Amino acid sequence: MTPDAIVIGAGCAGFAAATVLTEAGARVLVVEARPGLGGRATAFTDPSTGERVDNGQHILMGCYTDTLQFLGRIGAADRVRWQSGLKVSMIDRAGHHSVLALPSLPSPLHLLAGVLTWEALNWSERLSVLRIGSMIKSPANNPGARNNPAEAGCHTVRQWLMNHGQAPRLCEMFWEPLALAALNQSIDQAEASHFIRVLERVFGPDPSAAALVMPAVPLDELYAEPAREWLQQRGGEVRVNAPARVMVEGTRVAGVRVRDEAIAAPLVISTVPWHAFHQLFDEVPAGLEETVANATALASLPIVTVNLWFDAVVMDEPLIGLPGRHFQWIFDRRAIVGGDASHLSLISSGAETIVSQTNDQLTATALREVNEALPAARSARLRKSIAVREKRSTFSLAPDAPPRPGMLTALDGFLLAGDWIETGLPATIESAVISGHRAALQITRSPGHQITR
Numbered sequence: 001m002t003p004d005a006i007v008i009g010a011g012c013a014g015f016a017a018a019t020v021l022t023e024a025g026a027r028v029l030v031v032e033a034r035p036g037l038g039g040r041a042t043a044f045t046d047p048s049t050g051e052r053v054d055n056g057q058h059i060l061m062g063c064y065t066d067t068l069q070f071l072g073r074i075g076a077a078d079r080v081r082w083q084s085g086l087k088v089s090m091i092d093r094a095g096h097h098s099v100l101a102l103p104s105l106p107s108p109l110h111l112l113a114g115v116l117t118w119e120a121l122n123w124s125e126r127l128s129v130l131r132i133g134s135m136i137k138s139p140a141n142n143p144g145a146r147n148n149p150a151e152a153g154c155h156t157v158r159q160w161l162m163n164h165g166q167a168p169r170l171c172e173m174f175w176e177p178l179a180l181a182a183l184n185q186s187i188d189q190a191e192a193s194h195f196i197r198v199l200e201r202v203f204g205p206d207p208s209a210a211a212l213v214m215p216a217v218p219l220d221e222l223y224a225e226p227a228r229e230w231l232q233q234r235g236g237e238v239r240v241n242a243p244a245r246v247m248v249e250g251t252r253v254a255g256v257r258v259r260d261e262a263i264a265a266p267l268v269i270s271t272v273p274w275h276a277f278h279q280l281f282d283e284v285p286a287g288l289e290e291t292v293a294n295a296t297a298l299a300s301l302p303i304v305t306v307n308l309w310f311d312a313v314v315m316d317e318p319l320i321g322l323p324g325r326h327f328q329w330i331f332d333r334r335a336i337v338g339g340d341a342s343h344l345s346l347i348s349s350g351a352e353t354i355v356s357q358t359n360d361q362l363t364a365t366a367l368r369e370v371n372e373a374l375p376a377a378r379s380a381r382l383r384k385s386i387a388v389r390e391k392r393s394t395f396s397l398a399p400d401a402p403p404r405p406g407m408l409t410a411l412d413g414f415l416l417a418g419d420w421i422e423t424g425l426p427a428t429i430e431s432a433v434i435s436g437h438r439a440a441l442q443i444t445r446s447p448g449h450q451i452t453r
Contacts, residue, residue, distance in 0.1 A: 009271035011039025015227035016436030037224035063209035160192035252412035287410025294402035300392035306366035394427035
């Protein structure tokens with residue numbers, strides 16, 4: 001196949017871009033350096049059981065409109081399970097179990113009503129949420145904090161929450177777990193403007209935007225394998241074990257080189273992560289020096305996942321929050337993807353303090369926090385455990401972080417996508433898919449890059 005466009009990277013951004021280009025009539029080649037598909041949102045096979053295990057539990061939300069559109073395009077919309085609205089159990093450090101449920105009311109009334117009836121808080125703590133309701137309106141109605149450096153850009157998330165009178169317990173029980181899940185960074189480090197953008201989407205005009213959307217299959221089966229099949233059925237090609245280098249002729253892209261094979265194409269979209277971007281070039285093309293330097297300087301943040309298998313059912317909900325602990329969330333894989341095994345997946349976002357622990361230490365920490373929260377786990381036997389570290393899972397959103405690039409570059413025909421490209425969102429699946437869609441649409445709508453086939 002002689003491709004019209006080459007996409008480097010077979011993750012969310014790469015497949016989103018490739019499918020849009022294919023719909024526009026392009027012949028697309030996707031090249032992936034790893035032996036498997038999915039990038040940082042994938043799964044692996046447990047050698048002892050043959051079970052497919054995600055490299056980290058991911059969750060979607062109703063506001064992930066681009067992601068849900070992408071899943072619909074490739075015929076995978078039925079591989080997720082919707083929760084009607086936001087309803088999540090939380091178990092505090094004292095072991096008290098409570099449920100935060102948002103009613104079907106317009107935004108931000110659904111959030112305010114949910115918090116005001118949440119028994120985990122006293123009345124003073126509940127009422128503090130009223131001081132922040134006007135800050136999470138949609139961008140059209142709220143010129144607000146994110147565009148005001150004095151309001152958000154120079155403050156951390158915690159400072160912004162304190163400035164708006166949020167009670168410390170409300171921060172611990174709700175705002176901090178939400179911020180860690182969205183930003184993968186401590187609220188003492190992450191810039192507030194990024195969190196405000198998340199709130200505007202999650203608590204937007206449509207109450208269903210806050211609904212949890214759970215993958216009902218392993219991550220690679222959710223989107224990567226269906227996307228590959230979809231592309232191949234339409235004349236596209238997906239190659240793994242294919243590390244690519246960008247070829248340049250003068251001021252424009254000429255294609256890629258995969259080992260000793262030169263593959264010519266007038267259009268190339270890179271979706272590789274920030275930390276690998278410099279590896280695309282034998283010599284950095286003129287005009288891309290600053291982008292490469294900023295990508296190299298962008299700090300990486302870890303996520304740690306510990307999977308625990310028990311000999312008895314210890315949890316009867318798909319998701320429980322553990323505020324104030326090392327692991328902020330427990331997912332019951334049995335309740336999400338089915339099966340008989342009692343398989344819990346514990347997630348630690350912003351995991352700098354524990355990522356260097358040994359597997360045994362991580363398992364001990366996870367097991368201790370499960371036993372503290374779930375009485376049934378104390379009498380169950382731990383059958384096995386697997387610890388997964390994604391040391392470069394996301395990038396820093398600190399106020400002093402280097403700027404993120406846009407999709408267009410100084411090299412004609414060469415575009416950027418990936419969750420680290422400036423989308424207005426932190427490093428989420430939705431950010432990655434948005435970037436892929438935007439890069440592909442930039443090509444299909446540009447007179448100079450018109451796909452005519």
